[in-house]
Amino acid sequence: MRGKSIEAAWRGQAECQGCGIRESALFADLLQQDFALVHLPIDEIQFEPGLALYHVGDPGQAVFTIRTGLVKLVRYLADGSQRIVRLLRPGDTAGMESVLGQDYEHTAIALRPALTCRIPREVVTRLAENTPRMHAQLMSRWQRQVQQADAWLTSLSTGSAKARVARLLLLLLDQNASRQCDLFGREDMGAMLGVTTETTSRIVAEFRRDRVLTELGPNRYDCDVDALLRLAGMD
Amino acid sequence: MRGKSIEAAWRGQAECQGCGIRESALFADLLQQDFALVHLPIDEIQFEPGLALYHVGDPGQAVFTIRTGLVKLVRYLADGSQRIVRLLRPGDTAGMESVLGQDYEHTAIALRPALTCRIPREVVTRLAENTPRMHAQLMSRWQRQVQQADAWLTSLSTGSAKARVARLLLLLLDQNASRQCDLFGREDMGAMLGVTTETTSRIVAEFRRDRVLTELGPNRYDCDVDALLRLAGMD
DNA sequence: CGACCCCTTGAGATACCTCAAACTAAGTGG
């Protein structure tokens, strides 16, 4: 939304062992000795909103650990429009298909400034071949993707548009400041819910009129969680 | 649809090494020596249509390899209705979350008579700990689930109802007799597409009137593939 | 200040849903 520097910025090489979010990241369970197997540089890269980590169809060369920010996974439809199939948050991993030598299945685009670690696929492969701690992490991460995909389908692509928006808002609640959440462009919201930009806009506007949402700043809102839970149930 | 014996039938213990579909199954890459690690019985179980392999929320005790037939993965919504999130075909694996010690995420129900192999989770775990050939299979199977989930969302839950039905028909085309496909109950079809039973029925009836579909038998149809491709594009 | 982007709002069209009834096929029991 902002858009100061429109470039991805290389921030230097990551220092994984001292990483602040390691306990929730792909390398969570690795031991001191395992890091000896990392033979290629892991770069820290910052993506400004709108910039792509990678594109659908590109040969998968690396996985990305999201350290901060928010990333959308997008597929483009026959008519050129986009459908957002998942959101990645801090601790999540993008582009795991690259570990299997496959092309990327989506285009990954930062929705908010996102600090990432780019891990070459060979690093993951080598670790996976040498430590069961890496398998466990990979499996649970893949399972998590499946879970998220299923939840996305059942909660964001099912029911009335109003219920979908309500469920999306609940999903976006800040984990810390639990009544507040940041939204993004109506077009992106629509692409997550399978509805049009206009419908999304109308519903958000209606929520605001009904005091279910209270605007705190540009696209930052205070949410009436009980009301949202009620709306999320059925129309 | 048929419904002769309404019971799941135990068919005996599987002989994995000689299995006819092993090359496409979870044990595809295993070597002779690996089978020594299988220390618990693998049962062959036949499920008649409507019967559940397992239920959502049950503690996951086993994965199932689908040898023949068709299985739906279902989630139930707040209002009691069902949403089908995936279909499993011969060679696919159901209930992989059990390998991670998690409860089942769905209810798995046979849509057509399904012959399955029930593999206790301990067997998979032990194999995974001892042979990289098992990891590779597990990872690619998990990835496949993600792929299917994403495809389900973008092709069966996006666009007009008519386009969704067309895409579903294309998905159901027999791999061998490539103009023909078997359908199932309109309610199930609706639950896959996120539309009502009536809408599904109307569209199938319309396709039949327009000679896009020609009924060959009970719920068996000949498909005009070109017409379906056209319809799948946009409205 | 004007250009641009995005959000909002309106009005009309329409696809889909809801409720209800008729029809079909297959199973059940007298």
Add this chain to the structure above:
DNA sequence: CCACTTAGTTTGAGGTATCTCAAGGGGTCG
């Protein structure tokens, strides 16, 4: 063997949510 039940499909009619097309605001940035 036939009337009866039952479950699923088809069809109709009316209502409504959502889409489409279009215009009008409110920021932000050059």
